[in-house]
Amino acid sequence: SQTIHQWPATLVQPVGSPLSLECTVEGTSNPNLYWYRQAAGRGLQLLFYSVGIGQISSEVPQNLSASRPQDRQFILSSKKLLLSDSGFYLCAWSVGIGSNTEAFFGQGTRLTVV
Amino acid sequence: GESVGLHLPTLSVQEGDNSIINCAYSNSASDYFIWYKQESGKGPQFIIDIRSNMDKRQGQRVTVLLNKTVKHLSLQIAATQPGDSAVYFCAEMLSGGSYIPTFGRGTSLIVHP
Numbered sequence: 001s002q003t004i005h006q007w008p009a010t011l012v013q014p015v016g017s018p019l020s021l022e023c024t025v026e027g028t029s030n031p032n033l034y035w036y037r038q039a040a041g042r043g044l045q046l047l048f049y050s051v052g053i054g055q056i057s058s059e060v061p062q063n064l065s066a067s068r069p070q071d072r073q074f075i076l077s078s079k080k081l082l083l084s085d086s087g088f089y090l091c092a093w094s095v096g097i098g099s100n101t102e103a104f105f106g107q108g109t110r111l112t113v114v
Numbered sequence: 115g116e117s118v119g120l121h122l123p124t125l126s127v128q129e130g131d132n133s134i135i136n137c138a139y140s141n142s143a144s145d146y147f148i149w150y151k152q153e154s155g156k157g158p159q160f161i162i163d164i165r166s167n168m169d170k171r172q173g174q175r176v177t178v179l180l181n182k183t184v185k186h187l188s189l190q191i192a193a194t195q196p197g198d199s200a201v202y203f204c205a206e207m208l209s210g211g212s213y214i215p216t217f218g219r220g221t222s223l224i225v226h227p
């Protein structure tokens with residue numbers, strides 16, 4: 001069966017520090033991968049998605065970047081965190097291009113920038 | 115997404131009542147729709163889906179209704195329980211090309227015992 005791992009679960013980082021959140025998927029090949037951010041009491045904002053190794057599409061220009069060094073690994077990074085980067089970050093995956101399947105979410109990372 | 119910058123609407127119900135959560139989607143060409151449930155501090159979980167060639171689909175205690183004419187989805191929860199308290203999101207998808215689920219604003223459901 002397929003599983004998605006996202007870590008760490010919680011993170012407190014000072015302003016100006018770097019960030020690296022990692023997400024890996026098991027049990028599937030060539031998944032579509034996504035990073036979403038959810039501010040407190042708000043909906044899901046798509047940040048990045050990837051349909052293959054090395055392919056990244058950015059939905060919202062901001063202080064973050066994403067990379068996909070391996071088929072089932074998706075990394076969210078920042079060189080210098082801002083207070084506004086605080087939020088709940090969710091990694092998700094789906095299979096197929098153009099097929100009707102749901103996205104499966106990880107358990108999320110609660111990031112607090114202080 | 116359309117949910118950015120907007121606080122979530124809230125629906126409060128009594129335990130045992132039926133709940134109806136509504137969602138307006140944006141793309142008339144979307145042909146697949148999903149409802150997710152997100153409990154506090156967790157990632158969204160799949161509840162039920164519906165394709166555009168249907169207008170109703172039933173699951174266990176949940177029913178999704180699709181009205182393509184007005185681009186409206188609803189999620190009906192029968193005999194709502196305290197464990198149903200969560201944020202509920204609808205997502206729309208357009209088949210063909212890269213697959214990107216677009217999420218609605220979300221609704222916070224609070225069930226009072």
